Amino acid sequence: MSDAADPLVKSPANADGPRVIEAEVYPGAIATRLDHAINWFRESSIWYLLFATACCGIELMQTGGPRTDLDRFGAVFRASPRQSDLLLVAGTITYKMADRVRLLWAQMADPKYVVAMGSCANCGGLFQRSYSVVCGVDKIVPVDLYLPGCPPRPEALNEAILRLQEKMHGERWAAKMKGQA
């Protein structure tokens, strides 16, 4: 999401566009666009639902652990969908589970995002020919980001969170709300 031409925010180091709001002319004061402020808050506190259905869930745990430490990016796990912004689908989804996934997604408050972690969540992976496995969680809930791998390494999941932050940074909430008003 390039935002380099935005007059309100300086971006000297960041060719891709500013990721944080920078202090403008007056010390102690910040001038920015409302969108940027909202996005900044949101992307810096991604609370993800600990939805570990299978093997990928172990790597998800390792990612939350001391080495990769997702907390650095404000991403912490929650056990309840009501408190989560991100449904991180880590693992295989079976037909028996499918309705529950949709229910979990429905329980999350907007704005919400979905990351499909691992081949199983992307397309069924190893199990796509199985009689009981859904060929990708995107058949049940809309997916924002696909993360390949079986299982993806913690570094990859970390990267996915950063990419998701980028995506969140490009949202235009204020414009949307104006349109609705």
Place this chain on the structure above:
Amino acid sequence: MTPAEIAARLRTRFGDGAVVAVQDALLDPTLELAPERLHEAARFLRDEDDLRFDFLRSLAGVDRKEALEVVYHLLSLPHRHGVTLRVRTPRDKPSVASVADVWPTAEWHERETFDLFGIDFAGHPDLRRLFLPDDWVGYPLRKDYAPPAEYHGIVTTREGSLPVTRAQVAGRPQVQVAMHGAKAEELPGYMRVNMGPHHPATHGVINFLLETDGEIIRKASPDVGYLHRGIEKLAESNLYIGTMPYTDRVDYLGAIFANHSWALAVEKLLGLAVPPRGEYCRAIASELNRIASHLIATGALAMDVGAFTPFTHWIREREKINDIMERICGARLTYNYLRFGGVARDIKPDVVDTIRLWLDHFEPILREFNRLISDNEIFVRRLADVAPISAADAVGFGLVGPNLRASGVHWDLRRDAPYSIYPELEFDVIVGKGFRGVVGDCYDRYWCRVLEMVESMKILRQACDKLPEGEFWAKPKVVKPAANEFYAAVESARGELGAYVIADGTDKPYRAKFRTGSYTGLSIIQHLSPGLMLADLVALIGSLDVVAPEVDR
């Protein structure tokens, strides 16, 4: 006792017709019983003093096209002998007597066989589907099964379906998820709670249907199958070696063990020997994996009862094991390391040095961990005397591994049914002694695992020292075993992990079945739960070290 002698005993007792045939050309000599005699024979085999088959290792359905079969693998813990039974039943109206009253563990095995093969078990207390949803049509492990094109509006093929959009999902009707199974009876005055399938304390997607009276549980019945991925069916359409990566996913916390049992079974069918270095590589990888798995088991148990810090310590240590495993086999979690006749890659001398270094580092850490949590007063009180399992129950419900040993039963396949190079190594088998409470309580199960890590460290040191030079893989030219069948088991971190393989002379297995530790571990919960506090149920699940894929496969 040999199968022929057992057959003779059965024939004297129940008449010549009781044993239809003794199939001793098989690698597992098998007695084919007359179906109408099965139940009496089972009781007889369990109760006679010189037979005492008290342990049902596995119960598998087989579709022989013209008829269906049920195969029982029995074991006698007092006498250390085994036997395999088989009964046939017609395909159009398959029915076999239930043995759930003889071996309680059969209750779940029979439900599974009903679910996947449609075999009716006469006299079963609660025969309904185990893995698949109640409204599922057909029996998937039958050879003529055709999966549906659509289930609840989801197209079942990858090609035929498109991702949904937000609007589409929002437009679908509100999801109705049944709280309890169709047959659940109303219990006035009790509250019903679904614990799961998405719950952090259930260790994966498992649902517990609770009937509670305040904090006291009247009944907790596990509802499984949320991770039933049909590995056994997929194995039938893959080459033998192609199933190896799937076995990783049978137990992702201990992938080596499922690799190992699969390799053992197929090697036996092929008559293949493994070079000594290959065996040592297997043992080193296995024991590293055992420690890694016990780290999660003990850490997650501590987390379940409210202590988060130990878990992060163990995750940190696990990363170090993952690094070593990555250097051994190239993967952090799903190792796919074993091959028929050896292992995929050698363990290089520098990796051996790293393992030694890590062991030196880990020993004091384990002591620190014990100071941190194992002797912690609150932790001990949460686990000691909670949900003890008697030795008889443990055997009857087919518990294996640390869960069985914690109840005071000496049974470790590494020592008692030796495979690989374990007879050459020295280690102790840890059994529960009532370390803090009564024998077989949650603390015993926890503490057995901690002590097993110490034993695994001993094994690792010996294996690193003794690692012989030479080949690590005697690669077979073709993997096409002649028609035969074999049940091979290894001692995994969660106990006996067995692979029952039927070969039909082609390059794909005719039937593959995995017998896992978590499966039987979970089946005892319903029996233990009445009267437990809700919070103790969490400790119980954690102490049994249940992982969902092992249950559901």
